Amino acid sequence: MTEVYMPQTPEALWEMMDARPDAVLYAGGTDVLVHRRAGLIQPRCLICLERMQGWDAIQEEPEGVWIGALATHSRIAEHEGISKRIPVLVQAVSSIGSVQIRHMGTLGGNICTASPAGDSLPALTVLEAEVELARRGSVRRVPVEQFINGPGKTDRKAGEALSRIWVPWPKGPAISRYCKVGRRQAMACAVVSLAAMVSLTQDNRISEARLAWGSVGPRVVRDGRLEGALAGKPYNSRSFQAVFPLVEEAISPIDDIRASAAYRIAASKNLLLHVCGQGP
Amino acid sequence: MIVEFSLNGQAVREDVAPDMRAVDLLRERLGLSGTKEGCGSGECGACTILVDGHSRLSCLMLAAQLEGRNVITIEGLGTEKAPHTLQEAFTTHGAVQCGYCTPGMILSAADLLAAKPAPTRDDIRKGIAGNICRCTGYVNIVEAIYQASRSLRGEKP
Numbered sequence: 001m002t003e004v005y006m007p008q009t010p011e012a013l014w015e016m017m018d019a020r021p022d023a024v025l026y027a028g029g030t031d032v033l034v035h036r037r038a039g040l041i042q043p044r045c046l047i048c049l050e051r052m053q054g055w056d057a058i059q060e061e062p063e064g065v066w067i068g069a070l071a072t073h074s075r076i077a078e079h080e081g082i083s084k085r086i087p088v089l090v091q092a093v094s095s096i097g098s099v100q101i102r103h104m105g106t107l108g109g110n111i112c113t114a115s116p117a118g119d120s121l122p123a124l125t126v127l128e129a130e131v132e133l134a135r136r137g138s139v140r141r142v143p144v145e146q147f148i149n150g151p152g153k154t155d156r157k158a159g160e161a162l163s164r165i166w167v168p169w170p171k172g173p174a175i176s177r178y179c180k181v182g183r184r185q186a187m188a189c190a191v192v193s194l195a196a197m198v199s200l201t202q203d204n205r206i207s208e209a210r211l212a213w214g215s216v217g218p219r220v221v222r223d224g225r226l227e228g229a230l231a232g233k234p235y236n237s238r239s240f241q242a243v244f245p246l247v248e249e250a251i252s253p254i255d256d257i258r259a260s261a262a263y264r265i266a267a268s269k270n271l272l273l274h275v276c277g278q279g280p
Numbered sequence: 281m282i283v284e285f286s287l288n289g290q291a292v293r294e295d296v297a298p299d300m301r302a303v304d305l306l307r308e309r310l311g312l313s314g315t316k317e318g319c320g321s322g323e324c325g326a327c328t329i330l331v332d333g334h335s336r337l338s339c340l341m342l343a344a345q346l347e348g349r350n351v352i353t354i355e356g357l358g359t360e361k362a363p364h365t366l367q368e369a370f371t372t373h374g375a376v377q378c379g380y381c382t383p384g385m386i387l388s389a390a391d392l393l394a395a396k397p398a399p400t401r402d403d404i405r406k407g408i409a410g411n412i413c414r415c416t417g418y419v420n421i422v423e424a425i426y427q428a429s430r431s432l433r434g435e436k437p
Contacts, residue, residue: 004281004298004344029340033301034321046299048345074334098410099388101322103334104341186409187323 002036003045008053014136017159020045025161027070028104030097031113049108055163056106058082064168069108069131069161073120074099076107085169088195091178092123098187108162114148115189116219121148122195122212123178125220127167134163141166150218173197173208179275180214181267183258190215191259194271204235211272216251216264223250237277244269285346287312288356296343303327303338305346306353314354314383318412325411328384329353335391335410354383357390366390369428370421377415385411389425397433401426 005023007013017023024043026032027050035041049055049070056070060081067076073093076082083090096102096110096119110120111131124144131147133140133156144165147155156162170176175198182188193214199207209230213221226246233239253264284293287310296305306312306329318326320339327339330352358364366386369375376382385408392399392407399407404425405418413421430436 001297002299004342006344006347029342029345030322030337033340033342037320046342048342050345097322098325099391099407100325100328100335100337100410104336186406187412 002043004048005045006048006051008051010052010134010136013047013049013052013161014159016047017161018136020047021158023047025049025112027106027109028072028101030101030105031109031115049161057164064166067107067165067167069111069164070106071108073097073102073105073107073110077102086127086167086176088126088170088176088178088197089120089123089167092119092193092195095119095178095180095190101187107165111144111147111165112154112156112162114150114152114154116151116217117189117193117215119178119180119190119193119214121220122193122214124165124167125212125222126195126197126210127170128210129165129167131162132164132166133157133160135160139163145220145222148219170197171199173199175276177275179271181271189258192216192253192264192267192271194268194275196272196275198235198276200235206230206233206235206239209276211276213247213251213268213271216253216268218252221251226250237273240272240276243272247272281344283343283347285348286350288352294343298342298344300343301339302329302341302343302346305343306338312353312355316380316383318380323412324381325384325388325408326381328387328411330387330391333391333394335388352387352390354386357386364390365431366393366425366428369424369431373420373424373427375416375420375424377413381411381413381415385413385421389428392425393429393432397429399426399429404429 005016023045025047056068059066073096077090077094110118129144130141178195180190180193195212197210201207209227226243229243247269253261255261281298303317306315316326318324322337322340328335329338331349358367366389388408388411401422404422
């Protein structure tokens with residue numbers, strides 16, 4: 001039988017984590033409890049974080065927003081300030097699972113699961129978001145891009161918990177979008193996904209392009225050379241088509257049950273046109 | 281461990297194993313078999329319940345997580361004698377075939393109508409995207425929810 005704890009305060013959490021270093025932390029349960037039922041993990045001890053007071057808070061600041069790790073996808077999507085200023089994140093979390101899954105799953109959970117297909121990850125990457133890792137007596141901040149090391153692997157150390165996520169307000173990009181290709185509309189893992197934030201100059205040139213693909217490598221793919229090649233180019237579909245060879249170089253997709261690598265390469269390029277080429 | 285919560289308006293107090301799932305507490309212990317288990321992994325929506333008014337999957341919650349919550353299952357939404365408008369609409373529109381997905385489908389619809397009392401048919405399709413039906417093909421289900429939303433707003437059918 002698995003022991004289950006539901007701490008409400010950081011102090012109680014640190015005590016339980018000290019006492020049970022083998023404990024598995026979970027928030028919404030939409031991954032951990034599925035893996036447990038499938039026999040992929042057999043935790044002797046579970047720590048459910050859903051009662052942690054204040055860890056679901058969404059706090060707007062002048063320079064950005066702190067999103068509590070326990071904030072659910074539906075609460076983030078409904079948040080007025082985030083909806084207005086960070087469409088790419090709202091579109092990403094709104095594409096996760098189903099209504100029920102979005103009522104349960106949390107942003108912190110989506111990050112810590114570190115799935116190559118995790119929908120929030122490309123969005124958080126172009127936003128240059130940071131995670132805050134708390135432990136007894138101290139916190140540290142790490143860019144989301146560096147926090148994830150590979151499928152299911154993060155830089156979270158023993159004794160640490162992801163407490164909140166810092167998302168700097170984007171400076172009004174013309175394009176702030178997330179789109180994914182899946183086997184079906186709902187309840188589908190991304191076969192390829194793309195988060196894009198593109199800023200334009202007054203004479204309709206690309207001043208900055210931030211692009212992050214999901215599901216086409218062990219981690220989210222963001223490529224400085226590709227983004228640099230777009231800077232200064234006229235904003236039209238030809239400019240995006242011109243970087244297709246760089247897209248193919250940057251990604252490293254595999255054949256799996258959902259799609260072939262060849263399909264993912266084609267879809268990665270087409271998504272770039274679809275997301276960025278349809279006008280601001 | 282002891283778990284106390286409100287179930288369909290009544291206080292419940294049960295001594296459960298720490299890792300018992302919510303769906304097992306409802307079905308096996310409390311005898312409320314209206315909540316179905318389909319896939320057991322969060323993909324089919326048959327086990328949907330309302331927790332503090334929001335649709336959740338009882339197969340992906342431990343019973344311990346119900347502590348202090350207000351839980352509504354299909355049995356609490358309406359009764360045979362006094363069915364909820366959604367339950368009535370599902371029968372009049374032929375939205376039920378084998379019936380296994382129906383409780384979850386209706387509770388997802390209840391969650392949707394609480395947030396959006398005047399949904400379009402497209403809103404309804406998105407609202408029930410996490411509930412899989414393998415018999416009817418959804419057309420009558422969407423129609424039943426649409427007509428129920430009209431009835432609940434006091435509009436004539």
